[in-house]
Every structure is written in C-alpha cells, then in structure tokens.
Amino acid sequence: MRSFFVKNFGCKVNQYEGELVAVALEAAGYRRSSELSDADVIVINTCVVTHRGERDALRWIRKAMRERKDGAIVGIIGCLPSLKSVDAVDFQGRYKDFLKYLGINAPSITPYQHRARPFLKVQEGCNFRCSYCIVPRVRGRSRSRPLDEIIGEAILLRDSGYEEIVITGTQVGDWGKEWGADLTVLLEELLKIQGVRYRLSSILPLHVTDRLIELMGSHLDRIAPHLHISLQSASDRILAMMRRPYRLKEFDAIIRKLVDSIPNIAIGTDIIVGFPTETEQDYEATRAYIQSSPICHIHVFEYSRRPGTEAEKWPPVPQHIRKKRVKELINIAHRKKVDYISGFIGKVLHVIVEKQVDTSIFQGTSENYIRVRFEGKGLRHGKIYPVEITDLDDITAVGEVSQEL
Numbered sequence: 001m002r003s004f005f006v007k008n009f010g011c012k013v014n015q016y017e018g019e020l021v022a023v024a025l026e027a028a029g030y031r032r033s034s035e036l037s038d039a040d041v042i043v044i045n046t047c048v049v050t051h052r053g054e055r056d057a058l059r060w061i062r063k064a065m066r067e068r069k070d071g072a073i074v075g076i077i078g079c080l081p082s083l084k085s086v087d088a089v090d091f092q093g094r095y096k097d098f099l100k101y102l103g104i105n106a107p108s109i110t111p112y113q114h115r116a117r118p119f120l121k122v123q124e125g126c127n128f129r130c131s132y133c134i135v136p137r138v139r140g141r142s143r144s145r146p147l148d149e150i151i152g153e154a155i156l157l158r159d160s161g162y163e164e165i166v167i168t169g170t171q172v173g174d175w176g177k178e179w180g181a182d183l184t185v186l187l188e189e190l191l192k193i194q195g196v197r198y199r200l201s202s203i204l205p206l207h208v209t210d211r212l213i214e215l216m217g218s219h220l221d222r223i224a225p226h227l228h229i230s231l232q233s234a235s236d237r238i239l240a241m242m243r244r245p246y247r248l249k250e251f252d253a254i255i256r257k258l259v260d261s262i263p264n265i266a267i268g269t270d271i272i273v274g275f276p277t278e279t280e281q282d283y284e285a286t287r288a289y290i291q292s293s294p295i296c297h298i299h300v301f302e303y304s305r306r307p308g309t310e311a312e313k314w315p316p317v318p319q320h321i322r323k324k325r326v327k328e329l330i331n332i333a334h335r336k337k338v339d340y341i342s343g344f345i346g347k348v349l350h351v352i353v354e355k356q357v358d359t360s361i362f363q364g365t366s367e368n369y370i371r372v373r374f375e376g377k378g379l380r381h382g383k384i385y386p387v388e389i390t391d392l393d394d395i396t397a398v399g400e401v402s403q404e405l
Contacts, residue, residue: 001029001030001031002029002030002031002040002041003030003031003032003033003038003039003040003041004022004025004030004031004032004033004039004040004041004042004043005032005033005034005035005036005038005039005041005042005043006018006021006022006032006043006045007036007042007043007044007045007060007064008045009044009045009046009047009053009056009057009060009078010045010046010047010049010053010078010079011047011049011168011170012119012121012166012168012201013119013121013124013139013168013169013170014045014046014047014078014079015119016110016119016120016121016168017045017077017078017095017121018043018045018077018078018095019110019114019118019119020095020106020107020110021043021045021077021095021098021099022114023107023110024099024104024105024106024107025041025102025104027104027107028102028104032114036063036064036067036068037067037068037069038069039068039069039072040069040071040072040073041072041073041075041102042064042068042072042073042074042075043075043077043098044057044060044061044064044074044075044076044077044078045077045078045095046061046076046077046078046079046080046081047078047079047080048079048080048083048134048138048306049079049133049134049135049304049306050301050304050306051304051305051306052304054080054083057078057080058080058086061074061076061086061089065088065089073090073091073102074089074090074091075089075090075091075092075098075101075102076089076091076092076093077092077093077094077095077098078095079134079135079138079139080092080138081093081094082137082138082139083134083137083138083307108149110153110156115354116162116164116352116353116354116364116381116382117162117164117165117166117199117352117354117365117382118157118162118165118166119165119166119168119201120150120153120154120157120165120166120167120168121145121168121169122144122145122150122167122168122169122172122175122186123142123143123144123145123169123170123171123172123174123175124139124140124142124143124169124170125139125140125141125142125143125170125171126139126141126142126170126171126174127141127142127171127174128171128204128243128245129243130242130243130244131241131242131243131309131310131311132242132272132275132303132306132309132310132311133306133309134306134307134308134309135170137308139170142170142171142174142177143178144174144175144176144177144178144179145175147176147181147185147186147189150186150190151189151190151193154190154193154196155193157196158193158194158195158196161382162196162382163195163196163197163352163382163383163384164196164197164198164199164224164352164384165196165197165198165199166198166199166200166201167186167190167198167199167200167201168201169201171204171207172200172201172202172203172207173203173204173206173207173208174207182209182211183200183207183212184209184211184212184215187212187215187223188215191219191222191223196222197221197222197223197224197350197352197367197384198222198223198224199223199224199226200223200224200226200227200228201228202228202229202230202270203227203228203229203230204229204230204245204246205229205230205231205246205250205251205254206245206246206250208227208229208254208258210257213257213258213261213262214261216261216262216265217261217262220262220263220367221350224367224368224369225262225263225264225265225266225367225368226265226266226267226268226367226368226369227258227265227266227267227268228267228268228269228270228297229251229254229255229267229268229269230269230270231248231251231269231270231271231295232244232270232271232272232275233271233272233275233278233282233285233286234248234285234286234288234289234290235248235278235281235282235283235285235286236248237282238275238277238278238282241275241276241277241311241314242272242275242311243310248285248289252289252293255267255293255294255295256294259294264344264368265368266296266297266340266368266369266370267294267295267296267297268295268296268297268298268299268369269295269297269298269299270298270299270301271286271290271298271299271300271301271329272301272302272303273286273300273301273302273303273322273325273326273329274302274303274316274317274321274322274325274326275303275311275317276303276311276314276315276316276317277314277315277317278303278317283325286329287325287328287329287332290329290332290333290336291332291336295336296336296337296339296340297333297337297369298329298332298333298336298337299333300326300329300330300333301326302322302323302326303316303317303322334395337395338392338394338395340370341370341392341395341397342392344370344389344397345389345390345391345392345397346388346389346390347388347389348386348387348388348389348402349366349367349368349370349372349386349387349389349397349399350366350367350384350385350386350387351364351365351366351372351374351384351385351386351387352364352365352382352383352384353379353380353381353382353383353384353385354381354382356379356381357373360375360376360377361373361374361375362374362375362376362379363396366387366397370397371395371396371397372387372389372396372397372398372399373393373396373397373398373399374387374398374399374400374401375399375400375401376400376401377401379401385401385402386401386402387399387400387401387402388400388401388402388403
C-alpha cells in the first residue's frame with residue numbers, strides 16, 4: 001500500500017487544511033506513515049508568520065529532499081508558496097491544487113481528524129493591514145465558508161464521536177460579513193447541534209460584541225469559557241504604528257466585561273516584544289498592564305521582521321534589549337498562569353481526554369483551557385469527564401475523575 005507523511009506548521013487553519021489533505025489521501029488508498037523516509041508522498045504544510053516559522057519549514061523541506069526514497073513526491077503547501085519559490089520540489093502551491101496534481105479530489109469537509117479536539121474552519125483570509133503582518137499577502141482577503149457547509153461538517157464531527165469542536169479561521173470574527181451576518185449567528189446555529197462543546201480560537205477585540213458575551217454566558221456548558229484576544233502591545237503609540245484596529249482602553253473594557261459576565265473565564269492574549277522603535281516607556285506600559293490585568297494565558301513573541309511589510313523598514317530595537325524584555329514577560333506570564341490554575345484546586349472541571357499517560361493516568365484540556373493530568377479507569381479518548389482538581393504540578397492541574405460521574 002502506498003503511504004504518505006504530513007508535517008504541519010503554524011496556525012489552526014494550517015492544521016485543518018493539513019488534515020483535509022490527510023483525509024483525501026487516506027480515502028484514495030494511502031496509509032499515514034510516521035516516517036518521512038518511508039512515504040511515497042511527503043507533504044510539508046508551511047507557515048511564514050514569523051522568521052522562525054519560515055526557517056523551520058525550510059529546514060524540513062531540505063530534510064525531505066535529502067531523505068526521501070526514490071520516486072517519492074514532495075509537495076509544499078501552506079503559506080510559503082505565496083511568498084517564495086523553492087527549488088527542486090515536485091509541487092508548491094495550494095493544498096487543493098496539490099491534490100489535483102496527485103489526481104485526487106479535494107474534500108470540502110472532513111468527518112474525522114487525528115486529534116481529540118478537531119478544528120472546524122469557518123473563514124480564511126484577512127482584510128486588516130497590520131504593519132508587521134504578512135498574513136493578508138499569503139492568505140488573501142477574508143472569505144467566509146457557507147453556513148450550511150459548516151453545519152454539515154459539525155454534524156459529521158459530532159456523529160463521529162467528537163465532543164469538542166474548535167471553531168477556527170484567520171479572522172474568526174469576520175465570519176458572515178459578506179452577507180450581513182456575524183459570528184453570533186453562526187454560534188446560534190451550531191448550538192442547535194446537541195452533544196458538542198464549542199471553543200472559539202483567536203479573535204480580535206472588536207469582534208467580542210455584547211451579544212457574543214451574552215451567548216457565551218448563557219451557554220457555559222456548550223461554549224467553552226475561554227477566549228484568546230490578541231493585544232500585541234499595551235502602548236497606544238505602538239498599537240497605532242502596528243495599525244491595530246483598537247486601543248488599550250477599548251481592549252481593557254472588553255476584558256473587564258468578559259470577567260464580570262462569564263464565571264471563571266480564561267482570557268489569553270499575544271504580545272509582540274521589541275516592535276520597531278519600542279521605547280522603555282512603551283514596554284513598561286505593556287509589562288504593567290499584563291501584570292495587573294485578569295489575562296491568564298499569555299503568548300510572548302519577539303518581533304519578527306517580515307519581507308514586504310511596512311514595519312520591515314523601521315529602526316529595530318537592539319536584540320539584547322528584545323531578549324531581556326521577552327524573558328521578563330515570559331516569567332510574568334508563567335506566574336499569572338500558575339495563579340489562575342491554583343484557584344481551581346478543590347473544584348470540578350470538565351476535561352476532554354487527549355492522551356493516556358499511563359494505565360490509569362490521562363491528560364486533557366478543561367473548558368477554561370487548563371491542561372489537566374488526572375486519574376481514572378476505562379476513560380475514552382475524546383470524551384469529556386468531570387475532574388476534581390487536587391493539586392498543581394507547575395502549570396498542569398492534577399486531579400481525579402469526580403464522583404459526579
């Protein structure tokens with residue numbers, strides 16, 4: 001039997017599209033291989049949002065070309081082909097075109113994925129033009145998937161046994177703009193499908209509307225109390241240079257409203273450190289806000305210069321200063337996460353099983369995005385169980401299946 005190997009990089013949209021390729025190849029009679037050198041078809045699904053992401057993808061492409069067996073096809077999909085050409089590979093372009101190149105029909109939906117919490121892409125592309133971001137260039141303008149197609153895929157995933165679905169897109173909050181709808185319209189339709197917990201992926205502050213907050217607050221068992229809302233900087237001067245469509249006051253008002261309206265909500269964010277011209281005052285504004293805000297999951301990124309962006313031409317912050325600031329914010333982020341998770345000791349969370357660690361030890365993710373390691377017997381992968389939290393191991397909650405079960 002012919003085999004294939006897929007290496008995915010980057011965002012949830014990329015992961016979703018990589019899974020569509022895998023599903024199509026399996027339907028065509030290929031088996032998934034864990035070894036690149038064993039595969040007849042090698043797929044490198046690339047990301048170029050940061051220099052590091054691009055570098056890692058290029059490293060894997062070179063590895064594929066070096067280690068592939070005779071006659072194996074190497075295909076490059078994802079965002080890299082929209083940015084630059086790679087020599088000697090067999091194919092580079094969109095994932096649908098790659099499947100056509102192989103003579104395989106591209107599926108529009110995937111009824112299963114090789115993870116406990118499958119992704120459901122509802123939109124792709126971005127109409128914003130942030131000065132540092134290459135995404136609009138490589139993903140194009142915002143396009144929403146039709147509602148009936150999304151609902152059909154959600155039903156298939158539910159019927160395949162999945163109990164949590166992660167709603168994803170380049171700009172999830174832009175869904176439905178083409179026909180005068182918004183994200184809450186989509187959520188209301190998805191909530192009609194019983195037996196599924198939904199989780200929203202990264203979203204912009206301006207897309208967190210009063211109606212969305214109301215919907216989340218009134219469906220705590222169906223919509224995970226967790227939002228990742230990108231901030232990037234707490235300096236209004238830097239936000240203006242970044243061309244972000246909000247300022248700190250607006251962002252903070254939304255965060256406070258979420259905390260007041262949704263019990264135990266987990267709020268995550270992204271911070272870019274060392275953006276061109278970032279002063280000590282700019283950085284201190286970000287550090288102080290992160291320290292004092294109710295945000296509990298913080299991804300800290302060192303600014304990465306990307307070709308063709310407006311910010312590429314601006315004076316950089318010296319690397320040693322960037323590194324120092326990144327280290328300080330990572331330490332703050334760690335302490336805040338520990339503090340947040342500690343507050344759930346003695347409480348019951350609803351955890352989806354993602355991994356079996358030992359005979360009776362499992363690991364998974366709670367509704368408020370806490371990683372949990374817990375004891376239980378006869379638990380099934382992808383199922384949600386009530387877990388009483390008894391301890392903390394760094395940033396992992398520890399517990400056991402609750403007597404609620």
